[in-house]
Amino acid sequence: MDYKKSKAPVNTVTRDLASLWEETGNIYESVSIIAKRANQIGQEIKQDLNKKLAEFASYNDSLEEVFENREQIEISRYYEKLPKPTLLATEEFLQHQIYWRDPSQDNQNED
Numbered sequence: 001m002d003y004k005k006s007k008a009p010v011n012t013v014t015r016d017l018a019s020l021w022e023e024t025g026n027i028y029e030s031v032s033i034i035a036k037r038a039n040q041i042g043q044e045i046k047q048d049l050n051k052k053l054a055e056f057a058s059y060n061d062s063l064e065e066v067f068e069n070r071e072q073i074e075i076s077r078y079y080e081k082l083p084k085p086t087l088l089a090t091e092e093f094l095q096h097q098i099y100w101r102d103p104s105q106d107n108q109n110e111d
Contacts, residue, residue, distance in 0.1 A: 008083040008091035037089035
C-alpha cells in the first residue's frame with residue numbers, strides 16, 4: 001500500500017471524540033481498533049523499509065568502513081516523511097476503511 005498517497009495528516013490533529021465512538025458505541029473499543037490497525041501498518045512499513053534497505057546491505061568484517069549510499073539516504077528520508085501509523089489508522093477508521101468485528105457479539109447472536 002502506498003501510504004504517501006493517504007490523506008492522513010502528517011502532524012497530530014485534534015479529533016472530535018463523538019466521531020470516534022459513533023461506529024462502535026464505545027470510545028475505548030474504537031481506540032483499541034485503531035491501535036491494532038496502527039500496529040499492523042507499522043509492521044508493514046517496517047518490513048517494506050527493511051526489504052528496500054537490504055538491497056544496499058554490505059557484509060564486511062571491518063567496522064571501520066562505512067559507506068553512505070545516496071539512494072539509501074533518500075529511501076530513509078521518504079519513510080521519515082510518511083505519516084505515523086497511528087495517524088494513518090485513525091484516518092482509515094474515520095473513513096470506514098477498517099474491517100473489524102467483536103467475537104463476543106457474534107456468540108450472542110448465535111444463541
